[in-house]
Amino acid sequence: MEEDQALPLPRALALEEANTRRSGQSTEEVVTALYEQLRPSLFSYAYHLTGSARDAEDLVQIAFLQLFDQLNRRSDIRNMRGWLYRAVHSLAASSARVARRDSLIREWFSDLEPLDERTAEEDLMRAEEIEQALNLLGTRERHCLMLRAEGLSYQEIGDVLEISAKSVSVYLARGLKKFEAQHEDNK
Amino acid sequence: MKTTNDGRTPVPRHLDDADLISYLDGELSRDEQEYARTHLESCWNCRSKLLAMQNSIENFLRVRKQVLPPEIPPSGAAVAQFRWRLFQHASVPVTLRLRLTTWLSTARWRELLPDFIPLLRYRKAAFATALTAVVLMVVLVDPLHWNRVSADELMARADAYEFLHESPSGRVARATVVIQKINLETNTEKQLGHIETDDDSLSSAVHLETELASGVVYKMTVHDRDKLSGLGVFSGDFDPATAGYLNAQSWFPRVTVSSYRRLIADRGFKGNDGAFITQEGETYQLHHPFVNKHASGITETVLLLNARNYAPRGVSIFTKHGDEQFEYRLTRKSFKLVERTPEVAQLFTASETLARSAETPVSTDNRAITDAAKTETATVTPPAVASAELEVEVLRLLSEVGADLGEQVEVARTNEGRLRVTGLVETEQRKAEILRALSSVSSNPVVRLDVQTVAEAVARQKQTGSERSTTIEGMEVAADTFPAYADLRRTMSDEEARVFAARVVSRSHAAMRHAWALKRLMGQFSREVLRTLPPEAHAKWISLIKNHARAFERESASLRQQLQPVFGVGGGASATGEITNDAELIRAVGQLVDLASSNYEVVRSAFTITNQSASTSAIRTPQFWQSLRTAEGIAAKIQN
Numbered sequence: 001m002e003e004d005q006a007l008p009l010p011r012a013l014a015l016e017e018a019n020t021r022r023s024g025q026s027t028e029e030v031v032t033a034l035y036e037q038l039r040p041s042l043f044s045y046a047y048h049l050t051g052s053a054r055d056a057e058d059l060v061q062i063a064f065l066q067l068f069d070q071l072n073r074r075s076d077i078r079n080m081r082g083w084l085y086r087a088v089h090s091l092a093a094s095s096a097r098v099a100r101r102d103s104l105i106r107e108w109f110s111d112l113e114p115l116d117e118r119t120a121e122e123d124l125m126r127a128e129e130i131e132q133a134l135n136l137l138g139t140r141e142r143h144c145l146m147l148r149a150e151g152l153s154y155q156e157i158g159d160v161l162e163i164s165a166k167s168v169s170v171y172l173a174r175g176l177k178k179f180e181a182q183h184e185d186n187k
Numbered sequence: 188m189k190t191t192n193d194g195r196t197p198v199p200r201h202l203d204d205a206d207l208i209s210y211l212d213g214e215l216s217r218d219e220q221e222y223a224r225t226h227l228e229s230c231w232n233c234r235s236k237l238l239a240m241q242n243s244i245e246n247f248l249r250v251r252k253q254v255l256p257p258e259i260p261p262s263g264a265a266v267a268q269f270r271w272r273l274f275q276h277a278s279v280p281v282t283l284r285l286r287l288t289t290w291l292s293t294a295r296w297r298e299l300l301p302d303f304i305p306l307l308r309y310r311k312a313a314f315a316t317a318l319t320a321v322v323l324m325v326v327l328v329d330p331l332h333w334n335r336v337s338a339d340e341l342m343a344r345a346d347a348y349e350f351l352h353e354s355p356s357g358r359v360a361r362a363t364v365v366i367q368k369i370n371l372e373t374n375t376e377k378q379l380g381h382i383e384t385d386d387d388s389l390s391s392a393v394h395l396e397t398e399l400a401s402g403v404v405y406k407m408t409v410h411d412r413d414k415l416s417g418l419g420v421f422s423g424d425f426d427p428a429t430a431g432y433l434n435a436q437s438w439f440p441r442v443t444v445s446s447y448r449r450l451i452a453d454r455g456f457k458g459n460d461g462a463f464i465t466q467e468g469e470t471y472q473l474h475h476p477f478v479n480k481h482a483s484g485i486t487e488t489v490l491l492l493n494a495r496n497y498a499p500r501g502v503s504i505f506t507k508h509g510d511e512q513f514e515y516r517l518t519r520k521s522f523k524l525v526e527r528t529p530e531v532a533q534l535f536t537a538s539e540t541l542a543r544s545a546e547t548p549v550s551t552d553n554r555a556i557t558d559a560a561k562t563e564t565a566t567v568t569p570p571a572v573a574s575a576e577l578e579v580e581v582l583r584l585l586s587e588v589g590a591d592l593g594e595q596v597e598v599a600r601t602n603e604g605r606l607r608v609t610g611l612v613e614t615e616q617r618k619a620e621i622l623r624a625l626s627s628v629s630s631n632p633v634v635r636l637d638v639q640t641v642a643e644a645v646a647r648q649k650q651t652g653s654e655r656s657t658t659i660e661g662m663e664v665a666a667d668t669f670p671a672y673a674d675l676r677r678t679m680s681d682e683e684a685r686v687f688a689a690r691v692v693s694r695s696h697a698a699m700r701h702a703w704a705l706k707r708l709m710g711q712f713s714r715e716v717l718r719t720l721p722p723e724a725h726a727k728w729i730s731l732i733k734n735h736a737r738a739f740e741r742e743s744a745s746l747r748q749q750l751q752p753v754f755g756v757g758g759g760a761s762a763t764g765e766i767t768n769d770a771e772l773i774r775a776v777g778q779l780v781d782l783a784s785s786n787y788e789v790v791r792s793a794f795t796i797t798n799q800s801a802s803t804s805a806i807r808t809p810q811f812w813q814s815l816r817t818a819e820g821i822a823a824k825i826q827n
Contacts, residue, residue, distance in 0.1 A: 028274070029614070032266070032269065032270055032614075035269050036266050039266075044255055047255060048255075057265060061265075061268075061269050061272055064269065064273070065272065065273060065276045068273060068276065145247060145251075146251070148212070149247070149248060149251055154212070165214070166205075169205040169208055169209045169212075170205045172205070172212075173203070173204030173205040173207065173240075174204070176204075176208065176243040176244065176247060177204060179243060179246070179247050179250075180239070180242075180243040180246065
């Protein structure tokens with residue numbers, strides 16, 4: 001990797017990259033570079049939402065394809081990271097849309113080997129673990145905590161979930177409280 | 188959070204949970220943060236709540252780690268997959284349709300509607316005519332349009348299939364292709380033979396076993412898949428014009444989409460223009476007509492694809508020379524991925540000289556040999572060593588496509604004196620670009636090209652077991668501002684300051700890349716070689732150096748201009764003098780590279796986020812500014 005990618009500030013970087021790269025590089029390249037950079041973090045969140053590594057990978061890729069479309073429409077995206085989280089979030093929320101939009105691609109990739117070794121059954125078990133570990137949390141609280149754990153600011157989280165930054169702090173605090181109570185019980 | 192009190196009673200207002208987490212996350216306003224800090228100092232109650240909160244965060248992170256997949260699948264494969272998906276997304280008509288839909292649903296279009304409506308009301312006749320015209324156009328144009336697009340789509344899907352299913356790393360792809368020549372007048376067919384290819388995904392070597400109808404078997408190993416080209420022993424079965432074209436396209440008789448692309452590359456039409464699709468049972472036939480009276484005598488080629496999964500099934504080449512019409516039909520008889528067992532791997536370890544024989548077309552006379560299983564062992568003695576002239580030419584070609592800037596492309600000499608170009612590049616396109624640039628020297632037996640993409644390298648690395656695992660550390664950014672941040676913030680917003688820093692660093696890096704390129708060019712030849720370099724080659728070498736010096740000066744000057752308003756220190760004269768010989772040039776470049784690296788370090792430490800403590804003081808010293816100017820001066824001197 002090049003030295004100037006050492007800035008661990010996805011926001012500034014994404015902006016700058018988009019600006020400098022768009023002049024010389026195709027949108028495809030810009031999007032691919034961003035994908036390489038942000039994939040791990042988005043993947044974790046998507047995995048949390050879907051409970052399956054394969055779906056998570058898929059969702060993240062679709063989000064980036066949407067980003068590609070968006071950039072091609074010359075739309076201005078101020079905060080690409082936030083935008084991508086929102087895209088992943090709403091994609092997961094309406095899985096029906098995912099299926100429709102992606103049916104074509106799914107078709108060709110249908111006999112593709114799974115991205116990881118784990119089977120659907122194991123995915124399910126894992127999903128149950130999440131369920132158990134976090135089952136006392138409300139959906140909002142869980143989403144806030146997960147997004148915060150990925151390093152998003154309150155404002156960014158608020159944008160993804162369409163709530164205010166102040167509410168984010170309330171959800172986070174409540175989420176942690178409930179989580180701690182559950183955690184104590186499990187001991 | 189309310190921070191006001193009536194001023195009389197210093198009764199502290201306790202912090203609630205939301206305040207505490209916001210405090211920990213640095214999300215409070217400055218006043219609130221300050222209040223919270225003072226309060227926490229004095230209030231045990233709140234402090235213990237804060238510690239509990241901190242503890243909860245840690246517990247949460249631990250559980251989160253457990254519920255996340257044990258390891259995120261490695262990026263290499265995912266990125267490669269994504270590239271393809273994006274490529275298809277960008278090229279298939281889905282996007283086209285989507286874009287059209289988006290356009291139709293945009294506000295601008297709706298704004299136009301009211302203007303239309305009165306028109307429609309009063310000019311029904313005109314509207315009807317227009318509508319008919321539109322319908323007619325759609326009826327007439329659409330089938331053509333969709334056919335063309337479908338050809339693109341079909342190729343893209345076949346590409347995707349091939350990429351995903353036929354080159355999985357670590358295994359060997361074994362395919363058998365039967366070649367027939369069919370006389371279309373008499374409808375008689377003749378078996379020419381069959382070729383079994385073993386593609387090694389690990390080393391990119393290909394082992395060939397060609398059996399002619401006569402029973403003669405040729406075995407050989409080509410060490411570089413890209414060098415697999417030419418009709419070889421089948422040349423005699425083709426009309427010379429056709430064979431000439433096929434060899435010129437570096438086509439090799441095999442059934443893959445990538446080799447089919449070579450076949451149609453110069454057919455006289457752009458892309459998939461004029462291509463059409465027919466279907467026969469479970470097979471799609473993608474026809475690519477050649478331009479009328481194409482020099483090769485080829486009238487059309489057809490790619491046959493499995494209609495269910497787009498796997499390539501066969502390739503047909505139709506030719507017409509005078510009254511003679513032939514079809515050369517390549518049919519894939521079998522395809523499988525076999526494990527790379529030691530026995531299989533042995534196929535690829537044949538000596539280098541064997542590989543060379545694949546590049547020199549085997550003369551048809553060899554076919555007279557009747558050994559039932561002759562092993563091709565023709566050796567080609569390599570012509571001495573690569574000249575320094577050739578080396579300069581390779582460097583120049585690389586420079587033309589900008590492959591001498593920071594990318595890991597290297598030109599080195601092997602022990603035998605051959606030139607070896609090794610490269611690690613980001614994308615397939617880039618790889619193709621570099622190989623294309625080098626095409627004029629790639630056939631030279633003393634030049635070896637080994638350019639691979641990151642994805643390929645990752646695939647190889649994975650095999651050797653040195654793959655690094657990916658870990659996610661979302662929260663572990665120690666600092667989030669760079670040393671010069673405070674200075675910039677005096678005149679800029681947060682966003683501006685960060686963008687400024689990113690710009691400066693990338694500018695400085697751009698300058699550095701040219702400095703590195705200069706250094707590499709300098710290190711390429713010893714003084715003895717330089718002395719004996721023919722004048723033309725020497726001039727070429729000098730002009731490469733000047734180009735980089737010019738680019739360096741440009742980048743460095745604009746970096747200086749960017750920094751000047753915020754950190755500028757006046758004074759300092761630039762270097763003077765003239766360069767009269769190679770020795771001075773080498774010294775000047777050495778100086779330039781040293782200065783450039785130290786300047787680069789200063790910029791980097793001031794504008795990037797590091798965990799080590801760094802300061803901006805260096806950037807304000809007269810030495811730094813002097814050094815910036817001196818470097819520019821030297822760069823200018825080199826150009827003269």
